[in-house]
Amino acid sequence: MNYLLAFLCSIPGILIATTMHEFTRAVASSAFGDQMPKNMGRLTLNPIKHFEPIGFLLLFYTGGFGWGKPVETSGLYYKNRKKDTLLTAILPSVVNLLLAIIFVGVFVCLPSSINPILYHMFYYVAFYNIGLVVYNMLPVSPMDCVKVLSVVLPANKYYTYLQYEKMIQMVFLFLIFLGVFGGIFSAITNAVMQGLTSILSNIFAMFGFMIFY
Numbered sequence: 001m002n003y004l005l006a007f008l009c010s011i012p013g014i015l016i017a018t019t020m021h022e023f024t025r026a027v028a029s030s031a032f033g034d035q036m037p038k039n040m041g042r043l044t045l046n047p048i049k050h051f052e053p054i055g056f057l058l059l060f061y062t063g064g065f066g067w068g069k070p071v072e073t074s075g076l077y078y079k080n081r082k083k084d085t086l087l088t089a090i091l092p093s094v095v096n097l098l099l100a101i102i103f104v105g106v107f108v109c110l111p112s113s114i115n116p117i118l119y120h121m122f123y124y125v126a127f128y129n130i131g132l133v134v135y136n137m138l139p140v141s142p143m144d145c146v147k148v149l150s151v152v153l154p155a156n157k158y159y160t161y162l163q164y165e166k167m168i169q170m171v172f173l174f175l176i177f178l179g180v181f182g183g184i185f186s187a188i189t190n191a192v193m194q195g196l197t198s199i200l201s202n203i204f205a206m207f208g209f210m211i212f213y
């Protein structure tokens with residue numbers, strides 16, 4: 001598949017992954033009493049509302065590292081600030097993982113006669129959802145792990161981290177562009193894809209589903 005065609009086939013996958021990630025964050029924070037996502041028009045599945053061009057291009061370039069337009073949240077009205085902040089940070093990646101499982105299940109059942117473009121579109125939806133899960137485990141802004149650190153780290157250590165947050169982000173992005181980390185995390189993403197494909201293929205075969213992958 002040529003570069004342009006790969007890019008076009010990637011667009012739905014990137015938009016679905018980032019839209020669902022940010023929409024889930026908006027829903028979770030709103031469920032805990034936060035009015036900010038609703039007031040800013042982020043309680044929507046409209047991908048335009050969650051589109052962020054730099055994060056979009058990075059997702060394609062790196063094969064998984066990137067972001068949608070981050071949903072601004074406020075813990076002011078959370079009943080249990082630590083727990084609700086943690087759930088708001090974790091749930092978007094949980095939804096991405098569930099979507100990845102669903103779309104892996106779809107493409108392993110696609111017949112070999114299916115249009116290759118359609119096949120790759122399903123593949124990339126699963127791939128970029130897994131990519132977001134993998135990269136959001138990194139303590140690099142704006143990944144969700146930074147929010148997790150705000151809950152699990154002692155306050156003084158977290159504020160020490162914040163002093164170096166921008167520097168860590170710049171160094172990481174620089175190394176990504178040099179290809180230092182890209183290959184490692186792409187390998188992890190591909191390993192997860194292959195693992196899910198194998199597991200679901202075996203499960204479907206056990207129950208007599210037709211597997212064409």
